[in-house]
Amino acid sequence: MSRVTIKDVSKAARVSIKTVSRVLNKERYVSEETRIRVEEAVAQLNYHPSLAARTLAGHRSFQIGLIHDNPSPFYIYNMQAGVGQRCRESGYRMIVQPCDIAAPGLLGDIGALVDQVQLDGIIVTPPVSDSVEVLAELERRRIPIVRVQPGTDLTATSAASIDNVQAADDMTSYLISLGHRRIGFVSGHAGYAASTQRLTGYRQALLRAGLGYDAALVAPGRFDFQSGVEAAEALLAMDHPPTAIFASSDEIAAGVLAAAHRKGIAVPRDLSVAGFDDNDLAQVVWPPLTTIRQPVHALGYAAADLLIGAADRIERRLLAHELIVRGSTSAPDEG
Amino acid sequence: MSRVTIKDVSKAARVSIKTVSRVLNKERYVSEETRIRVEEAVAQLNYHPSLAARTLAGHRSFQIGLIHDNPSPFYIYNMQAGVGQRCRESGYRMIVQPCDIAAPGLLGDIGALVDQVQLDGIIVTPPVSDSVEVLAELERRRIPIVRVQPGTDLTATSAASIDNVQAADDMTSYLISLGHRRIGFVSGHAGYAASTQRLTGYRQALLRAGLGYDAALVAPGRFDFQSGVEAAEALLAMDHPPTAIFASSDEIAAGVLAAAHRKGIAVPRDLSVAGFDDNDLAQVVWPPLTTIRQPVHALGYAAADLLIGAADRIERRLLAHELIVRGSTSAPDEG
DNA sequence: TTGTAAGCGTTATCAA
DNA sequence: TTGATAACGCTTACAA
Numbered sequence: 001m002s003r004v005t006i007k008d009v010s011k012a013a014r015v016s017i018k019t020v021s022r023v024l025n026k027e028r029y030v031s032e033e034t035r036i037r038v039e040e041a042v043a044q045l046n047y048h049p050s051l052a053a054r055t056l057a058g059h060r061s062f063q064i065g066l067i068h069d070n071p072s073p074f075y076i077y078n079m080q081a082g083v084g085q086r087c088r089e090s091g092y093r094m095i096v097q098p099c100d101i102a103a104p105g106l107l108g109d110i111g112a113l114v115d116q117v118q119l120d121g122i123i124v125t126p127p128v129s130d131s132v133e134v135l136a137e138l139e140r141r142r143i144p145i146v147r148v149q150p151g152t153d154l155t156a157t158s159a160a161s162i163d164n165v166q167a168a169d170d171m172t173s174y175l176i177s178l179g180h181r182r183i184g185f186v187s188g189h190a191g192y193a194a195s196t197q198r199l200t201g202y203r204q205a206l207l208r209a210g211l212g213y214d215a216a217l218v219a220p221g222r223f224d225f226q227s228g229v230e231a232a233e234a235l236l237a238m239d240h241p242p243t244a245i246f247a248s249s250d251e252i253a254a255g256v257l258a259a260a261h262r263k264g265i266a267v268p269r270d271l272s273v274a275g276f277d278d279n280d281l282a283q284v285v286w287p288p289l290t291t292i293r294q295p296v297h298a299l300g301y302a303a304a305d306l307l308i309g310a311a312d313r314i315e316r317r318l319l320a321h322e323l324i325v326r327g328s329t330s331a332p333d334e335g
Numbered sequence: 336m337s338r339v340t341i342k343d344v345s346k347a348a349r350v351s352i353k354t355v356s357r358v359l360n361k362e363r364y365v366s367e368e369t370r371i372r373v374e375e376a377v378a379q380l381n382y383h384p385s386l387a388a389r390t391l392a393g394h395r396s397f398q399i400g401l402i403h404d405n406p407s408p409f410y411i412y413n414m415q416a417g418v419g420q421r422c423r424e425s426g427y428r429m430i431v432q433p434c435d436i437a438a439p440g441l442l443g444d445i446g447a448l449v450d451q452v453q454l455d456g457i458i459v460t461p462p463v464s465d466s467v468e469v470l471a472e473l474e475r476r477r478i479p480i481v482r483v484q485p486g487t488d489l490t491a492t493s494a495a496s497i498d499n500v501q502a503a504d505d506m507t508s509y510l511i512s513l514g515h516r517r518i519g520f521v522s523g524h525a526g527y528a529a530s531t532q533r534l535t536g537y538r539q540a541l542l543r544a545g546l547g548y549d550a551a552l553v554a555p556g557r558f559d560f561q562s563g564v565e566a567a568e569a570l571l572a573m574d575h576p577p578t579a580i581f582a583s584s585d586e587i588a589a590g591v592l593a594a595a596h597r598k599g600i601a602v603p604r605d606l607s608v609a610g611f612d613d614n615d616l617a618q619v620v621w622p623p624l625t626t627i628r629q630p631v632h633a634l635g636y637a638a639a640d641l642l643i644g645a646a647d648r649i650e651r652r653l654l655a656h657e658l659i660v661r662g663s664t665s666a667p668d669e670g
Numbered sequence: 671t672t673g674t675a676a677g678c679g680t681t682a683t684c685a686a
Numbered sequence: 687t688t689g690a691t692a693a694c695g696c697t698t699a700c701a702a
Contacts, residue, residue, distance in 0.1 A: 003450075005679060016689045021681060029687050048450035052396065053679035055387035056694045073412030080411075084433045088444070093452060096431045098419045109423070115338075115383035117428060261596075340695060351673045356697065364671050388695035391678045673702070678695105686689075 004047045012041035024049055051093070055118055063093045064307050065113055065122040067134075069101040075278060075296055079125060079148070082300025090308050095119070101128055107137045114141050121307035123148065123300075127192065129159075146303045151193020160302040162294060164194050168201025168246075171274050171292050175244045176209050178272060183211075184242035186221040186231040186252050195223075198248050198276065217242055221252045228255020236263055236271075244272035251278075253289050339382045347376035359384055386428070390453055398428045399642050400448055400457040402469075404436040410613060410631055414460060414483070417635025425643050430454070436463055442472045449476050456642035458483065458635075464494075465528065481638045486528020495637040497629060499529050503536025503581070506609050506627050510579045511544050513607060518546075519577035521556040521566040521587050530558075533583050533611065552577055556587045563590020571598055571606075582610035588624055 006024075010017045015034060022030045023038040030038075041047070055061040066083055070076055080096065087094045097113055099106055114122065121144040128134055129147035135156065138145050145157045175183050185202050188195030203213045216238070219231035228247060232255065235242055247253035253275030257267055265271050268290075277291035341359075345352045350369060357365045358373040365373075376382070390396040401418055405411055415431065422429045432448055434441055449457065456479040463469055464482035470491065473480050480492045510518050520537050523530035538548045551573070554566035563582060567590065570577055582588035588610030592602055600606050603625075612626035 003679085007679080017680085018682095018689055019687090022688090025681085031687065034687080046446070048447050050391065050453065050679055051451045052387040052390035052453060053694090054681075056385065056391055056696085057679075057681040058694085059681085061387065073408040076415075077408030077411055080431060081433055084431070091447075093430055093448070094432075095428050096415060096419070097429075098416055111381070112383050112426075113428070116386045118385065118387060338695085342695080352696080353673060353698095354671090357672085360697085366671060369671080385695055388678090389697075391680085392695075392697040393678085394697090671702105674700085676697105676699080678697085680694085682693080683691085684689100685691100686687105 003050070004045045006047075006049065008045055009038065009041045009047050012045060013038045061118040061120050062091060063095055063117055063119055064304065065095045065097060065117070065119045066125075067097050067099055067110065067113075067122060067128055068125045069099045069128050070125055072278060075125070078296035079300040082297040082302075083123060083304040084300075085297075086301045086304035086308060092120070092304075092308055094304075099128065101131060101134075107133060110134060111137055111141065114138065114143055119143060121146065123303045123307065125149070126151070126194070130193065144307055146306045148299055148303050149194065158306045160299050160306065162299065164197035165201040165204065167276070167292050167294075168198040169205040170201075171276075171290075172202045172205035172246060173209070174290070175246065175272060175274055176205065176211065178244070180242075180244040180272060181211060182214075182217065182240060182242040182244075184232075184235040184245040185218045186228060186235075186245065186247045186256065187218060188248035188252070189222045190220075192223070195248060202246060221248055223249045223251060225251050225255040225258075228252035229259045230255075232256040232259035233263075236260065236265065243270075244274065247273065247275035249278050250275045250289070250291060253291070257289065338385070339380045341382075341384065343380055344373065344376045344382050347380060348373045396453040396455050397426060398430055398452055398454055399639065400430045400432060400452070400454045401460075402432050402434055402445065402457060402463055403460045404434045404463050405460055407613060410460070413631035414635040417632040417637075418458060418639040419635075420632075421636045421639035421643060427455070427639075427643055429639075434463065436466060436469075442468060445469060446472055446476070449473065449478055454478060456481065458638045458642065460484070461486070461529070462527065479642055481641045483634055483638050484529065493641045495634050495641065497634065499532035500536040500539065502611070502627050502629075503533040504540040505536075506581060506611075506625075507537045507540035508544070509625070510581065510607060510609055511540065511546065513579070515577075515579040515607060516546060517549075517552065517575060517577040517579075519567075519570040519580040520553045521563060521570075521580065521582045521591065522553060523583040523587070524557045525555075527558070530583060537581060556583055558584045558586060560586050560590040560593075563587035564594045565590075567591040567594035568598075571595065571600065578605075579607035579609065582608065585610045585612050585624070585626060588626075592624065 006017050006020050010020045013020065015038060019030065019034060020038050023035050051062055064087065066080065068076055068079070080094070084094050095113070095117060097109070099109065113119065122138060123146045124134065125148045129150045130152050135145070147157050147159045149161045150157070150159050172183060183206070185199065187199055199218070206213050217235070219234050221227040221231050228251065231252070232245060235245060236259065245256050247256050253273055256273050260267050260271050260273070267273055272290065274290040277293045341352050341355050345355045348355065350373060354365065354369060355373050358370050386397055399422065401415065403411055403414070415429070419429050430448070430452060432444070434444065448454065457473060458481045459469065460483045464485045465487050470480070482492050482494045484496045485494050507518060518541070520534065522534055534553070541548050552570070554569050556562040556566050563586065566587070567580060570580060571594065580591050582591050588608055591608050595602050595606050595608070602608055607625065609625040612628045613631070
């Protein structure tokens with residue numbers, strides 16, 4: 001039951017260890033005949049090279065890290081699905097490290113992860129992607145970084161994003177096309193870049209349509225259910241309440257719907273509710289909601305792809321909204 | 336910018352490499368004075384031992400795998416949080432591998448993971464935890480396995496579970512204590528062990544209370560929203576409709592609530608709705624729902640703990656329902 | 671209690 | 687196009 005090593009393969013294929021290594025790493029200068037013999041031996045013995053040995057001897061670990069401190073299970077789930085898919089395609093492993101951005105040992109934990117595992121690259125999702133401390137710690141280690149949806153220092157690292165402004169503009173334009181003239185807006189949490197971007201898109205669409213921007217129609221939210229309830233109650237209590245409300249997240253949208261129901265307002269007949277579908281949440285529970293899907297899976301795939309390589313092969317057609325993918329040249333080659 | 340090695344530490348502490356290794360591994364026979372000197376050097380140099388080298392030289396990789404094919408983001412999120420927490424406590428890394436239980440290459444993928452990474456142990460969540468093929472593949476590799484909520488072959492491996500029967504019994508008893516005499520039940524998906532267990536608990540509580548078990552009050556569900564809607568419509572259309580409905584999952588419960596609203600039935604005044612809170616979903620959107628919390632985070636923690644050791648230290652008080660934790664003796668020691 | 675030397679299974683270097 | 691040999695950074699014998 002002991003391990004099958006490269007030596008066993010080399011014996012079975014009657015070549016040197018180095019030649020097996022060449023085949024494994026798809027190096028050039030291996031004759032077709034030799035390659036086939038080696039590959040047969042590999043399959044025959046069910047050989048899997050030791051990652052530890054490859055890491056120690058070479059300069060790649062075939063492992064990438066995914067760091068997050070995100071309260072949304074849906075986001076994490078889809079992100080991991082995308083990153084995981086891209087990893088599997090190239091034989092990489094995904095090391096997931098949930099973290100607490102406010103924890104005192106955070107920097108140490110991340111540093112330890114990078115050093116101990118010798119990660120080939122690391123993906124950070126919001127809000128960690130905008131932590132200057134974390135970014136500084138990672139940069140000191142000269143490890144390829146990809147930030148997902150960075151809100152600041154957009155050109156500092158590789159990044160994968162969607163265009164929140166455009167998406168919010170599209171949704172607002174859609175509501176306008178339905179005939180709405182007074183469209184309320186519930187914003188996201190103050191500190192998040194996405195909040196500002198979505199508001200910008202909303203405003204931009206209104207102005208372009210000649211409807212004007214009325215600050216009274218914008219209520220503050222916090223990306224959660226309760227803030228949606230509160231914001232909707234305020235908006236619906238106005239003298240001239242909006243006929244449509246655009247929520248900055250689906251949890252907010254669910255809260256808006258709940259508030260409308262409480263007031264006996266029919267959705268979508270008397271009130272159109274639209275929202276970003278970050279969480280798949282509202283769609284499941286509340287079909288009357290109109291949503292813009294945030295392609296988190298594709299974001300994860302693109303992020304991993306920037307690390308693993310072959311960024312050109314991204315299937316952009318998968319996306320509800322165009323990804324903005326910026327690559328760095330320091331990404332390692334595919335293995 | 337090159338790596339800090341054990342050699343650098345040994346020089347700084349003026350001891351041999353082996354002594355540093357002893358301190359790192361908390362071996363005995365190191366004088367207090369030496370240990371302190373080494374630890375200072377480690378901190379000073381910000382030294383992190385190479386996992387690859389430790390794995391290659393030793394017989395531990397300090398990495399455990401978490402395999403899942405579960406459509407519930409909440410489940411995955413909480414599971415990872417629990418496993419991740421336990422890993423961090425002992426310097427282990429968590430390798431997450433989402434999979435498709437129906438994919439042809441599944442067994443090969445899992446085998447490759449175990450062999451390449453030399454995992455110290457592996458955690459499998461439902462429904463993978465009941466796949467005989469996967470379990471056989473893992474057992475061939477003699478790797479410590481922990482199954483979460485196994486439905487079959489309960490004694491085949493280490494496992495972490497909650498008592499679904501007891502939890503459903505408790506919830507049903509609670510509804511009875513509220514005065515309900517006709518309590519509907521919406522079951523989960525047919526193939527899942529949890530479905531049967533929850534139904535058993537429901538029935539058991541009814542019989543004990545002398546209310547009798549009426550199969551007409553049991554409607555089939557599939558753990559999702561839509562099946563909850565359909566089941567509730569059927570139950571509420573009966574000549575003597577139930578005054579309470581116990582849903583086997585929170586998504587079902589959300590569907591039940593939606594159906595009740597559509598019929599103009601007030602919840603919880605005219606209809607009590609109860610459900611398992613697997614997803615945190617219903618609690619967020621619908622406060623009138625009574626739920627039994629499934630302590631997924633604790634399940635993950637316990638599962639990782641079985642692998643990493645020190646099973647005794649589990650905080651059982653965290654749990655809504657007692658965990659059933661069965662350990663094997665093959666778990667590696669803490670590092 | 672501490673140190674020396676021989677691996678662990680790969681890749682990198684250099685030679686053939 | 688191939689192969690020998692020295693790393694890689696650590697742990698495990700085995701000595702001292």
